[in-house]
Amino acid sequence: MENIEDALPQIRAKLENFYWKDIYNMDETYLFYRLQILFTGLMLE
Template structure:
């Protein structure tokens, strides 16, 4: 969830709650960061190859992948193979 989304929705809620009372309330960056910290809202940016993945395709294929993996006893995360090789 980005700052812009939180700021826009906050302004919409303020408008719905108080109408056209012409409040001069400013949802500053500090206020938004406090709001996100209080409610545990975090945003992540994907880098490299993971940024080009379409999540809907993964969600559709995930049950098939899990079914195939049930036949294996040991499954390793190959992203961290360099760490284990160095040890």
């Protein structure tokens, strides 16, 4: 847990360069990845 607490300020500093709307969490990334696979599979049928 200490490593995470040490890394958070560095991560936040890097994120300050981006708009909040442009920052995706892994759940959103996975959702778009799965949708791509789903639609590709539907198009092949």
